[in-house]
Each structure stands twice: as C-alpha cells, then as structure tokens.
Amino acid sequence: MILVTGAGGLVGRPLVDLLVERGAKVRAVSRDPRLTGLPAGVEVVTGDPSRPDTIADALDGVTGVFLNPRALGQSPDPEVVGAAATRLLGLARERGVTRVVAMSALNVDHDVADQPSRLRGEYNKEVEAAAVASGLEWAALRSGYYAANAATSWAPQIRAGDVVRSPYPESSWAPLHERDLAEVAAHALLTGGLAGSGPVLTGPRSLTQQEMIAIIGETIGRPLHFEEVTPEAALQGMTRAGMPETLAAGFVRLQARSYLQHGLVTGEVERILGRPGHTFAEWAAEHAPDFQVQG
Structure with missing residues (x-):
C-alpha cells in the first residue's frame, strides 16, 4: 500500500494513476472530502498532513509514503512545517512504513532569497531534511x-x-512535464531504485x-x-x-x-526511466x- 499526500495535485494526481496501473494499492490523502475521479479501488482518506495525527490511522498497512511539501505547508513558519513532516514520518515508521519519497526542488540548497515559492508554503528544504533524517529509506526528487x-x-x-x-x-x-516527475516518483516508491539520492530532474x-x-x-x-x-x-x-x-x-x-x-539538462529522467x-x-x-x- 502506497500513501500519497497531495493526491489531487499536479503531481499527485498522475502519480495515483501510475501506481494503480502498475498494480499497487493506493491510499490517497486529501483535505477535500469532495476529491473524486480517482481510479477504482483507490482508498480516499480525508485528513490534513500538516496535522499528522489526523491521518495516523491511514498509515496502517502502508509501505511507502509520497510526501508533498504543499500538503504540509499550512503554516507560514518553516520550523512548524519541518516539525509536522518529522512527526508524520515518525508515525509512519512506528506503523511499519519503510520508504518515503519527498518532493523537493532544484534550488533547495540555495539561499532562501532564491526560493520565493517558500512564501506560498513550499518548504522543500525542511521536508527533504525530515525525510533524510526519518530513519526510513528515502529519496528526494529535486525538480526543475x-x-x-x-x-x-x-x-x-x-x-x-x-x-x-x-x-x-x-x-x-x-x-x-509533470507526468515525467510522477513517473520518477512511482519508480522510486515501487522499486527503491533511488534510495538515498536527490536527483535533479x-x-x-x-x-x-x-x-x-x-x-x-x-x-x-x-x-x-x-x-x-x-x-x-x-x-x-x-x-x-x-x-x-x-x-x-x-x-x-x-x-x-x-x-x-x-x-x-541533467538527463536524469531518461537515466531513471x-x-x-x-x-x-x-x-x-x-x-x-x-x-x-x-x-
């Protein structure tokens, strides 16, 4: 079972489709209880990843988590978001999850002045750091x-x-293309082939x-x-x-x-896929x- 945060989003939505096509069981997390149109068999869980205890039970039976910083970015304080990511992955580890794939960005290691998306809650740096420190097998997708x-x-x-x-x-x-990013995420979640790495895509x-x-x-x-x-x-x-x-x-x-x-042009998408x-x-x-x- 794969748990996908941000399942209705630009990357999460095609990721759900790809995982189902490849025979995986999927649990889709969304704040919106009206989320519809997902493939048959996908379990939809209403909850808020920025408040990890609201989705703790959804981690039961899960082997891999797709962690999208946008799903956690409900606070203007990056430390709060980082703590939420750490708490969520701690709960995941306690409940038997073994793998996390985090969305990140090419500019994650640059000065915060070069990361304006942080102003709208995309705390890639903090979420990637939580994944690396989680004790789970991790990969961080540093998209361009x-x-x-x-x-x-x-x-x-x-x-x-x-x-x-x-x-x-x-x-x-x-x-x-967002579908390429989703396919790299599916590969990482299902195979572990990117474990311990942060490919720039x-x-x-x-x-x-x-x-x-x-x-x-x-x-x-x-x-x-x-x-x-x-x-x-x-x-x-x-x-x-x-x-x-x-x-x-x-x-x-x-x-x-x-x-x-x-x-x-890094060529990482072609190398991975x-x-x-x-x-x-x-x-x-x-x-x-x-x-x-x-x-």
Whole structure:
C-alpha cells in the first residue's frame, strides 16, 4: 500500500494513476472530502498532513509514503512545517512504513532569497531534511521548472491576444512535464531504485521563453509574438493579477537568472526511466485548451 499526500495535485494526481496501473494499492490523502475521479479501488482518506495525527490511522498497512511539501505547508513558519513532516514520518515508521519519497526542488540548497515559492508554503528544504533524517529509506526528487508554469505565466495573455509580454527574453530552462516527475516518483516508491539520492530532474531540452511561446503558437494554430518588457512592468503586471509583491519580485528576480538552471539538462529522467523525457511540444499539445479562448 502506497500513501500519497497531495493526491489531487499536479503531481499527485498522475502519480495515483501510475501506481494503480502498475498494480499497487493506493491510499490517497486529501483535505477535500469532495476529491473524486480517482481510479477504482483507490482508498480516499480525508485528513490534513500538516496535522499528522489526523491521518495516523491511514498509515496502517502502508509501505511507502509520497510526501508533498504543499500538503504540509499550512503554516507560514518553516520550523512548524519541518516539525509536522518529522512527526508524520515518525508515525509512519512506528506503523511499519519503510520508504518515503519527498518532493523537493532544484534550488533547495540555495539561499532562501532564491526560493520565493517558500512564501506560498513550499518548504522543500525542511521536508527533504525530515525525510533524510526519518530513519526510513528515502529519496528526494529535486525538480526543475515545471512545464505547467507556462500556463500560469502566459495563458491569460494568450487567451486575450497574440502578444506575450515578459522580461529577459534570453532566459532559458528545460521545462519538466509533470507526468515525467510522477513517473520518477512511482519508480522510486515501487522499486527503491533511488534510495538515498536527490536527483535533479529537468526536461529533455533547454528553451528560451521566445521558443516556448512559439511552440505554444504552433500548437494552437495562432502565431504568437514575444514582446520584451522591463522587470518593473512585469512586476506591476503580476501584482495587478493578485500576486503578493514580495512573491512576484522573487519570481522576477529568478527569471533573470533562468530559475537557477540556465541551459541545464541533467538527463536524469531518461537515466531513471530508460526513455527520453516528454518534450515541451508534447506538453503544449496536451494542454492546448488552456491557451485557447473558450466558447
């Protein structure tokens, strides 16, 4: 039995599907009692991983845990989140769990100023540290830039017109398909093949923003044009859209530095899975409706 925290999320949801496809029994943890659409046979448990005692009984009979920092990030205090992760994994060990696979990030060892996602509760550093110290067989998946961030960044502009405005046109990174990340997690949970390691996971090809936007345009059948704007204008646009200024400033600063991964392609996905990672063009084709005007 595998217990998946964040089972309704970007990575947790495809992970549940993959585990079931491979014959594993799955227990999905969610704060939302309305979580539906999971494969037949998946046991859904309503609980809050940030309060580990609420899901203690769900650990009975479990051999492996997928630990997502977002599922634990209900406190603005990283020490509280780290303590919750430690408590959860302590309960897991007491109840016979032997393996934990934690979501982490490429920038986990960098200065906290280079980890703006911490401002929205993604305490990768603390959760990874709890996994390493848990006494369980552990792996930490240090993911790079998600391809899905392209929708967050650009979909509203693309639905509104043919011009995409952003700073730093030559910034580049290798977008990681969330399904590849989920498949690496499934491999780690079912085989233990990544025990004691923290592989850095990227997509198979580094692309500039202009190249990614061109790929989206080809996918939806509309030529898109990139227009460079100043970092100040980008920051104003993000805050007008509702993002807290400190968080927006952190992401603009990281964008200038290619999210700490300029041109980085690690090849770890291919090494682990024995196949190339999914391309950004494949991701864009699957998510074309996100960029199209509805109705």
